[in-house]
Amino acid sequence: MEYSMIKEASQYIEEKLKNKPVIGLVLGSGLGVLADEIQNPVVIPYNEIPHFPESTVSGHKGQLVVGELEGKQVLAMQGRFHFYEGYTMQQVTFPIRVMKELGITSLIVTNAAGGINESFNPGDLMIITDQINNMGTSPLIGPNDEQMGARFPDMSSAFDKAYIENALMAANDLGLQVQKGVYVGNTGPAYETPAEIRMLRTWGGDAVGMSTVPEVMVANHANMRVLGISCISNMAAGILDQPLTHDEVIDTTNKVKQDFLQFVKKIVQTLSF
Template sequence: MTNLTAISQASSYVKKHIKENPAIGLILGSGLGVLGDEIENPTIIPYSEIPHFPESTVSGHKGQLVIGTLEGKQVIAMQGRFHYYEGYSMEQVTFPIRVMKDIGVGSIIVTNAAGGINEDFNPGDLMLITDHINNMGDNPLIGKNDEALGARFPDMSQSYDRAYIQHAKDCADAIGLNIQHGVYVGNTGPTYETPAEVRMLRNMGADAVGMSTVPEVIVSRHAGLRVLGISCISNMAAGILDQPLTHDEVIETTEQVRESFLKFVKQIISTLPQ
């Protein structure tokens, strides 16, 4: 489990660089970091400067915190996240969540690029995550539990805040955006799934698949944070369209949905009940 001293040292460093503590944390996935560029009066802190922070190694992830105002709300955004497949431990992957909580964040909006398993989806769709399946074979809460961070056995029956999901649906209606909703399954990666694995995941009840998000959401709930999850369906998973999958395709699709993604998340934040 995460060291309280390390959390305190990292959060203290961030606090020294900001005037007002943020209330909303944003985790921006592959190709979606553009939202961080929309933050007004930004304070930008590279991960490399923050004590105990890992560094993002994935193309399309800038690797920095951006803190400032977005739609009138104080936010802290991760432009680039950490992944288990990069060789980081689950503790390292989720360390920024602990720091955000210590700074005073109460809500997390987590985004990702995901492969569509539900055959009714199309590349470029935005999907509200209603639940997830942890298929990573690991859990960030394994090990000795510190009650100061959260309960030994946290409830995950409402991992994704139902009031936030309804709020996001209302926001989509307000701006005339057609969105999907469904279950996200987290795999370790870095390989994309085989067609047989995709069929298995569909039978398990998954609508989209990716290589992130699940650890961060587990720790967010352990820490008592409210969570909203949004997936950008960047491609259809293996075996559906019978074509090879590439990271370039992921980035290309997220570029295409940039405007609708920005408009949607800004609408959510501007009217988000605290």
């Protein structure tokens, strides 16, 4: 993805804003409701932004919402892009590059995920402590532009340890039980087989989904601090012996939206840079 395209998209967004956002939010399936909490919002549909892809998945509205949340200026993606939609990894992660160009250095990524860890329950919120890239490719493949990041970025602390501690304290303050665990990124769009879930469990995976991993890689490449939160929307294949559907994902995220809203708002309120 050429730097000129990133610049063009960021300039278009910047011209519409009164204040500079400091936190980026990526809102996953069924979790876009958080953007409705943003005050004095500037709403920009993706199809108006130069070089932005369009979101094609139900539960993803397909717009940027920029404004104030808990006293902080935020830029929220109400819907994200996925590799399985046919986009390149560079297109999937283009908004993260644009956020960095806008001056955002803190990123909160959220997703709906299948629970691999059998001690989890649908509706649990999981703070992501680490990730496994099982997508077979990387958004960093190709020529490296040094002004965007190092050729070989360090991923040993892909999720910021201080932000994880901050999130745990926020959950404690709210009396909210949260899980911690490793997120596995698969390409999708088919859900995993029971055999694949058993394999991912032996790898150390606690939850599995079809997003987030490329965004986190690019954010680390761009030297951004990242916090990740999964909503465990269902138990992964073979655990409960029932078919998996996207409707179940949306139903579960709707049921836990109050906890999710409280949690992320508290994190934003208490986050230091």
